Amino acid sequence: xxxxxxxxSVSGSPGQSITISCTGTSSDVGSYNYVSWYQQHxxxxxxxxxxxxxxxxxxxxxxxxxxxxxxxxxxxxxxxQAEDEADYYCSxxxxxxxxxxxxxxxxxVL
Amino acid sequence: EGQLLxxxxxxxxxxxxxxLSCAASGFTFSSYTMTWVRQxxxxxxxxxxxxxxxxxxxxxxxxxxxxxxxxRDNSKNTLYLEMNSLRAEDTAxxxxxxxxxxxxxxxxxxxxxxxx
Numbered sequence: 767x768x769x770x771x772x773x774x775s776v777s778g779s780p781g782q783s784i785t786i787s788c789t790g791t792s793s794d795v796g797s798y799n800y801v802s803w804y805q806q807h808x809x810x811x812x813x814x815x816x817x818x819x820x821x822x823x824x825x826x827x828x829x830x831x832x833x834x835x836x837x838x839x840x841x842x843x844x845x846x847q848a849e850d851e852a853d854y855y856c857s858x859x860x861x862x863x864x865x866x867x868x869x870x871x872x873x874x875v876l
Numbered sequence: 877e878g879q880l881l882x883x884x885x886x887x888x889x890x891x892x893x894x895x896l897s898c899a900a901s902g903f904t905f906s907s908y909t910m911t912w913v914r915q916x917x918x919x920x921x922x923x924x925x926x927x928x929x930x931x932x933x934x935x936x937x938x939x940x941x942x943x944x945x946x947x948r949d950n951s952k953n954t955l956y957l958e959m960n961s962l963r964a965e966d967t968a969x970x971x972x973x974x975x976x977x978x979x980x981x982x983x984x985x986x987x988x989x990x991x992x
Contacts, residue, residue: 769920798977800977800978802978802979804921811971811982811983811984811985812913812921812971812982813982814978814979814980814982817978817980818978823980855920855921857921857923857978857979859976859977859978863926863935864923864926864935864937865911865913865923865926865976865977865979866923867913867920867921867922867923868920869920870920870921
């Protein structure tokens with residue numbers, strides 16, 4: 767199972783919006799709505815930010831939103847804040863009953 | 877809110893074995909599927925294994941199939957990962973997480989180092 771494809775890095779200024787893409791195949795992202803997004807700060811465990819493509823867990827800021835079109839999912843962060851600087855990973859359930867992650871995207875807040 | 881606490885990591889020689897445990901609290905453990913995910917130093921997340929709520933069905937990444945065994949004891953609210961024939965490339969921080977399809981709660985991880 768190949769990893770989902772994410773950009774290695776993205777950046778934005780405070781207050782701006784950024785979007786991170788996550789491209790898979792018809793065997794994972796394209797076939798299931800079990801797409802999740804995780805935020806990971808250095809030395810910390812991943813934190814679920816979006817599940818089932820576009821659902822925010824309780825306590826996650828509404829500045830975070832998710833969507834999907836075909837084999838590509840996207841995470842958008844609006845009103846960028848300094849504390850958003852972190853690594854972001856997408857994941858998807860697959861037709862092989864496994865889970866696959868993206869390679870991760872480092873978000874820099876300028 | 878659910879909590880997960882991993883233990884059992886350590887330094888092991890290539891070819892050796894290790895058993896990781898994950899103690900769950902704050903949610904009905906027996907009702908949920910569970911997952912192990914690892915992260916090599918400086919690298920991304922890699923799914924390792926998943927298990928059904930009853931423990932009857934298990935799933936493995938190709939990289940660990942035949943060497944690792946996932947299991948659970950619902951009476952003890954504990955998830956396990958038995959790791960055999962360990963290789964240098966198995967060196968990683970191992971996380972347990974609740975739910976097999978969209979892991980939500982994650983533990984803090986336990987570090988496994990495979991080195992001679």
